[in-house]
Amino acid sequence: xxxxxxxxxxxxxxxxxxxxxxxxxxxxxxxxKQRIDDAVLELDYRANAGARMLKGARTQILALSAPLxxxxxxxxxxxxxxxxxxxxxxxxxxxxLLTQDEATSGLRRVVRSSLVDGIVLLxxxxxxxxxxxxxxxGLPATVIGIPDDTDGLTCVDLDFERAAELAVRxxxxxxxxxxxxxxxxxxxxxxxxxFPPRFRDAFLAEATRLGATVGFTPAxxxxxxxxxxxxxxxxxxxxxxxxxxxxxxxxxxxxxxLLSQRGVSVPNDLSVISACSSFSTDHLxxxxxxxxxxxDLSCTRAIELTMAQFAGDVEPHVExxxxxxxxxxxxxxxxxxx
Amino acid sequence: xxxxxxxxxxxxxxxxxxxxxxxxxxxxxxxxKQRIDDAVLELDYRANAGARMLKGARTQILALSAPLxxxxxxxxxxxxxxxxxxxxxxxxxxxxLLTQDEATSGLRRVVRSSLVDGIVLLxxxxxxxxxxxxxxxGLPATVIGIPDDTDGLTCVDLDFERAAELAVRxxxxxxxxxxxxxxxxxxxxxxxxxFPPRFRDAFLAEATRLGATVGFTPAxxxxxxxxxxxxxxxxxxxxxxxxxxxxxxxxxxxxxxLLSQRGVSVPNDLSVISACSSFSTDHLxxxxxxxxxxxDLSCTRAIELTMAQFAGDVEPHVExxxxxxxxxxxxxxxxxxx
DNA sequence: GGATGCTGTCGAAACGTTTCGATAGTGCCG
DNA sequence: CGGCACTATCGAAACGTTTCGACAGCATCC
Numbered sequence: 144x145x146x147x148x149x150x151x152x153x154x155x156x157x158x159x160x161x162x163x164x165x166x167x168x169x170x171x172x173x174x175x176k177q178r179i180d181d182a183v184l185e186l187d188y189r190a191n192a193g194a195r196m197l198k199g200a201r202t203q204i205l206a207l208s209a210p211l212x213x214x215x216x217x218x219x220x221x222x223x224x225x226x227x228x229x230x231x232x233x234x235x236x237x238x239x240l241l242t243q244d245e246a247t248s249g250l251r252r253v254v255r256s257s258l259v260d261g262i263v264l265l266x267x268x269x270x271x272x273x274x275x276x277x278x279x280x281g282l283p284a285t286v287i288g289i290p291d292d293t294d295g296l297t298c299v300d301l302d303f304e305r306a307a308e309l310a311v312r313x314x315x316x317x318x319x320x321x322x323x324x325x326x327x328x329x330x331x332x333x334x335x336x337x338f339p340p341r342f343r344d345a346f347l348a349e350a351t352r353l354g355a356t357v358g359f360t361p362a363x364x365x366x367x368x369x370x371x372x373x374x375x376x377x378x379x380x381x382x383x384x385x386x387x388x389x390x391x392x393x394x395x396x397x398x399x400x401l402l403s404q405r406g407v408s409v410p411n412d413l414s415v416i417s418a419c420s421s422f423s424t425d426h427l428x429x430x431x432x433x434x435x436x437x438x439d440l441s442c443t444r445a446i447e448l449t450m451a452q453f454a455g456d457v458e459p460h461v462e463x464x465x466x467x468x469x470x471x472x473x474x475x476x477x478x479x480x481x
Numbered sequence: 482x483x484x485x486x487x488x489x490x491x492x493x494x495x496x497x498x499x500x501x502x503x504x505x506x507x508x509x510x511x512x513x514k515q516r517i518d519d520a521v522l523e524l525d526y527r528a529n530a531g532a533r534m535l536k537g538a539r540t541q542i543l544a545l546s547a548p549l550x551x552x553x554x555x556x557x558x559x560x561x562x563x564x565x566x567x568x569x570x571x572x573x574x575x576x577x578l579l580t581q582d583e584a585t586s587g588l589r590r591v592v593r594s595s596l597v598d599g600i601v602l603l604x605x606x607x608x609x610x611x612x613x614x615x616x617x618x619g620l621p622a623t624v625i626g627i628p629d630d631t632d633g634l635t636c637v638d639l640d641f642e643r644a645a646e647l648a649v650r651x652x653x654x655x656x657x658x659x660x661x662x663x664x665x666x667x668x669x670x671x672x673x674x675x676f677p678p679r680f681r682d683a684f685l686a687e688a689t690r691l692g693a694t695v696g697f698t699p700a701x702x703x704x705x706x707x708x709x710x711x712x713x714x715x716x717x718x719x720x721x722x723x724x725x726x727x728x729x730x731x732x733x734x735x736x737x738x739l740l741s742q743r744g745v746s747v748p749n750d751l752s753v754i755s756a757c758s759s760f761s762t763d764h765l766x767x768x769x770x771x772x773x774x775x776x777d778l779s780c781t782r783a784i785e786l787t788m789a790q791f792a793g794d795v796e797p798h799v800e801x802x803x804x805x806x807x808x809x810x811x812x813x814x815x816x817x818x819x
Numbered sequence: 820g821g822a823t824g825c826t827g828t829c830g831a832a833a834c835g836t837t838t839c840g841a842t843a844g845t846g847c848c849g
Numbered sequence: 850c851g852g853c854a855c856t857a858t859c860g861a862a863a864c865g866t867t868t869c870g871a872c873a874g875c876a877t878c879c
């Protein structure tokens with residue numbers, strides 16, 4: 144494989160000139176630069192990663208800790224992983240993927256061996272051993288999600304509280320006063336994921352503040368459970384005219400199926416909102432008003448924050464991404480009906 | 482961060498002694514080895530990855546090209562990705578994740594810069610530009626999936642043909658003669674994924690050979706389509722008593738839901754088999770007999786094969802993983818009924 | 820016309836490791 | 850006891866890059 148000496152020889156200059164020409168850190172005569180570029184192209188030269196790491200102190204690699212917990216919706220998870228990779232590439236960074244069983248030991252290993260310049264943590268729980276480790280390692284790091292103790296951490300996440308408020312307000316503005324919420328799977332609450340309770344609590348609080356009655360049920364595991372969950376909500380709220388789904392896609396479509404089977408028309412009989420969905424609701428029937436969980440935004444911002452930490456121009460802090468409301472026709476004003 | 486000089490100093494030996502003690506490539510006195518190990522522990526020393534790469538010619542990193550195509554079932558995909566990482570770690574390899582938009586350019590980049598020792602390709606289509614690139618780059622590589630042209634490639638995959646035969650034979654052995662097959666989404670066939678047609682064609686061939694009548698329909702996109710698909714099959718095969726699902730999990734559960742709604746009992750009225758599912762069918766109702774698509778086996782084997790290529794003791798070849806049949810009670814002998 | 824500054828280029832050191840070849844010490848054999 | 854084999858250790862070269870300091874050439878300025 145061609146190295147910098149080969150390029151220097153072909154271009155008829157010294158290796159330091161080549162290095163400066165490629166990095167742009169010193170001015171180089173246009174004609175010289177041209178010859179070097181030609182040589183690079185001809186030899187298909189790319190700087191040896193090991194040598195660059197060794198000397199340059201920059202590895203151009205980020206560690207991505209992406210454990211796949213039971214109960215986490217895999218497609219959503221995958222979307223985050225891919226978004227991180229894509230965002231990192233914009234800054235010429237590659238991504239090393241670390242998993243579950245290596246959660247802390249793997250992070251420690253790659254950091255101690257100077258294999259990575261920074262860390263991105265995915266799917267953190269309220270109290271996550273990885274956050275302590277990140278503090279200890281002292282490497283630039285960004286957490287996607289908000290753990291309980293954010294001290295010394297740079298975190299970014301959708302503002303789930305405001306998303307919940309947005310959903311409630313929308314329904315209340317339309318006149319609805321009895322509103323149901325189908326949440327995540329029970330497992331997810333138990334495991335200590337941070338966002339489901341954040342959403343739920345803000346939802347209940349805002350509803351109470353606005354004088355609406357609410358019912359909550361976690362997401363069922365299978366279709367039989369969907370029936371039970373809906374029945375449960377109806378029992379609590381006989382006059383329920385609004386429903387918010389903070390659950391994964393399969394559950395959403397099962398709920399819609401069941402409603403249509405029962406002759407409940409959306410939005411005429413029931414206004415439904417999909418909250419914090421990683422996926423578009425276009426293909427659902429009907430398409431649901433949605434407050435998207437924008438994986439690409441979170442991840443792009445996370446990478447930006449990590450890069451800013453390299454530059455040293457950012458202090459540890461928590462950053463919330465503003466939720467938006469997308470109207471697709473699954474909500475309607477409350478009308479009194481026979 | 483501590484380096485090998487620090488360890489040598491603390492242990493009171495030269496750096497080459499440290500290196501040999503740690504690599505085990507030359508014999509070291511037990512007492513010396515002990516002092517070195519102590520020093521390593523005390524300093525939390527780990528060899529600098531860049532230096533190791535530069536000198537050692539081994540980077541201990543694999544590139545994983547994992548594009549997420551539309552129509553690919555994300556959870557299954559995620560399972561493969563994580564399985565590759567887990568398997569690679571067993572050999573002390575880390576995994577660099579490459580995506581979609583960098584499919585070929587990214588591979589070329591990491592290889593040309595000697596950042597990775599080998600390549601694993603996921604989700605290859607019948608004619609995939611990445612396979613040509615792999616041939617060109619000449620680095621150890623393993624393909625999970627079977628492209629049309631396997632020349633010079635090391636490939637591993639479930640033996641979909643035998644899996645299809647297994648499914649057919651099971652049903653025919655039980656006396657069923659009219660058998661339906663619900664396949665993957667149309668998109669998946671169009672895009673040129675290799676395994677869906679492999680399964681379908683072998684399925685049809687084996688059924689024909691055994692004298693069974695078959696009907697085939699691709700997987701629908703949503704629940705409305707499931708109805709249509711089932712109705713279509715019933716129209717083709719009015720006496721259908723066996724059904725094979727070669728489709729993703731959501732479709733499987735939608736099919737079961739619909740069957741139960743229609744009062745079709747599994748397995749009394751209809752014997753159902755889940756073919757090549759990446760996930761357990763335990764939670765389905767009823768749990769389905771399954772021919773698992775063992776992501777961990779494929780990925781473990783892929784990593785083994787890549788390691789064998791490093792050692793130079795394996796020639797390019799295609800390797801099939803034997804399917805197994807897991808009985809969970811969703812098939813029953815055909816009984817004549819009123 | 821000598822001092823000053825700027826531009827473009829070069830040589831050499833340094834990064835941390837692995838590994839080759841050398842060597843000192845020890846035990847054994849003839 | 851000289852020679853040999855073997856063990857344990859060391860010194861130094863090499864991997865390919867980045868970057869510091871040097872310097873030649875040239876223009877500019879009092």
